[in-house]
Amino acid sequence: MPGLNTTSTADISFMLLIFFLVTSSMDTDWGLPRQLPPPDDLTKEEELVVKQRNALCLKLDANNQLTCNDEPMAIDDLSKRVEDFVANTADDPTLPELSVREVHLLGRCKVSDRHVIIVEVSPKATYDAYFQMQNAVVAGYNNLRNELALRQFKHPYSSCNAEQRDAISLVYPQRISEQALEEKGGES
């Protein structure tokens, strides 16, 4: 009796293998990564005094209306505003102070390490509005970082190595402070 022909078993298992390879990579999760401050900051009262020129106050009210330093603003203009605010290329006295520091790989350059973006969101605002705001702020930072990467390293930020990324994020650190607007009477 001839042995069972098993030549096609390899093909069948190859099929299964390819199936698993394809399906397992399909449910990749995309999203906006964020880092939360450690809980110690929560108990400590906000005693941080920020100079007027260093702060950009973003508020989102219960009707999802965005205000930027108390002026109404459309979500599409926000990332440009964040860019202008953080970079302050013209040394405008109403925009954040820049400090000159020695940065690895970049030498002495102006560093925007004093600015703070203060975010206040009403609990009644929708998650989508909040997300779009976060997205716009991150887009502003990413544009600045990308421009700097193209200028200094001649390639976009996404293809920078860890060292270059560190240098760039020293020049444009993400300084976002989120205040929990709770339904309490004390402060408005």
Next chain:
Amino acid sequence: MKRGVFRRKKREMPGLNTAALPDLIFTVLFFFMIVTHMRDVDLQVRYDVPQGTEVKKLTHKSAVSTIYVGRVPGQPADSFYIQLNNKLATMSDIKAFVESEKAQMNSEDQPRMTVSIKADRDVPFGMIAKIKEALQQSFALKINYSATQRVKN
């Protein structure tokens, strides 16, 4: 015609023995089946995540835990529920959830544990803020707002 006899006696090369090939491939298949992380939670909440331009792919899938926030079919449209693992939960369950997820991870994944928040667009921010606070209290500081890619215009 003696030469013809010799030609018939020429030895033929035996075919390569491929009997072990299926076994090898099965081994690779099982390896992938075990290693890939197919999280099959049956979703009880319905959600529609926001769209963003700056979204990134989540790496280290084994270090990601997910919190779902959305509507439950049959419940009023303005009430939102949290789902952890396979069941609906409340805010106070988040801490225990994070701890158990962390305990399940290997030591390599623990420091890069990320909590992905998959929330519906219409969820009030107050709820998200409370989830964030709960995560902060349980030292799950890396979070991710799950979203889909929107083409930059």
